[in-house]
Amino acid sequence: MSEPTTPDTTLLVIAKSPSPGRVKTRLTPPLTPEQAADIAEAALADTLDAVRLAPARRRVLVLDGRPRAWFPADIDVVPQCAGGLDVRLAAAFAACTGPTLLIGMDTPQVDPDLLAVDWTLADAWFGAAADGGFWALGLRVPDPALLLGVPMSVPHTGRVQRERLVAAGLRVRDLPVLNDIDTAEDLAEVARDAPHTRTARLAQAYHALAARTTRADVPAATGGPA
Template identity: 70%
Template sequence: MTTLLVIAKEPRPGRVKTRLTPPFTPEEAAALAEASLADTLDVVARTPARRRVLVLEGAPGPWLPPGFDVVRQCAGGLDERLAAAFAGCDGPALLIGMDTPQVTPELLTVDFSDCEAYFGPAEDGGFWALGLAQPDPSRLRGVPMSTPRTGAAQRARLTGLRVRQLPPLRDVDTAHDAALVAKAAPGGRFAAELARLAGAGR
């Protein structure tokens, strides 16, 4: 079975979802980040997996469900941190972030029997999921992160592998993204938190 990795930051004001401010305050942005992370971890907890690992910058909180190993993120750029997350795996692994609370167990239930990699493009030009049958950190190191070309650069690193593409998803980066993602997953904590903030006069 596959190891499922979630790379995330502790949802602390001023440290997460800074592109949501404005219109949201740092505290509100952190609350939205916590809801997004909680939804993501809940989906991973409901997905069949060999192992579930939270690769975390910061400290765990009450949002962490049982059944996860927590590994501290290494130092360095995001490419190095993603590479280190895969380096800690033995066997097939699929990595996602904390910015797609609309993800489902069906999307994360992958089968490497007829492929060697999975790639999930994000609508902003990045990627929301990356899976490797044989985790190889060199396929991530040096990929420029947080640019409109990040997804294309990462996809190019998979050249030579049999790749299956997952559906594109929208990351929550801006308030516009937040509204669209909440609409896509209306029953989650993220949508509820966004509605609560709107009801408070946001």
């Protein structure tokens, strides 16, 4: 992007509170539910770091679950509404006025510069995810109707959502495709791409722990006949 986000932009992060058994369940196995929750917490912390460094009028965490003590005080925390993901995303946009960019908690590799979108270039900014979903959606004029009814968490979610924007006559610009953390393979890829993040450091620590545990569980070799 050539220009920074305007000061009027609201940055939204939609997330689940990182509780074992409720988040990152596709990481178990190889991780335990507690380790998967730790990864989710690290990913959310990395994401909020990027949001805090990006220029914006307001920064909001739209949360499913209880707030944590470590959540940054300069980010507003509001509860998610009930309903499917399309309803919850639509409600998050409905609560905003002016240009709004929403991202999830599954892309801890996100850079503050990626969030500095230029609203003079587009009515909507779209960040596709490698799994067929999307990691970012920005609307210069928030319109909840653009999200309602979009099938979520399926391989064609991103395609349908982007087509909805185009069909509404919006000028759509694309952000880079990013990898969501859903599986152990995703986690390893993100850790390679963003080794400076909390998420990568924790993933590497859990990988090393698993390797040590595996070696300890292998019986020592016994001598055979001469």
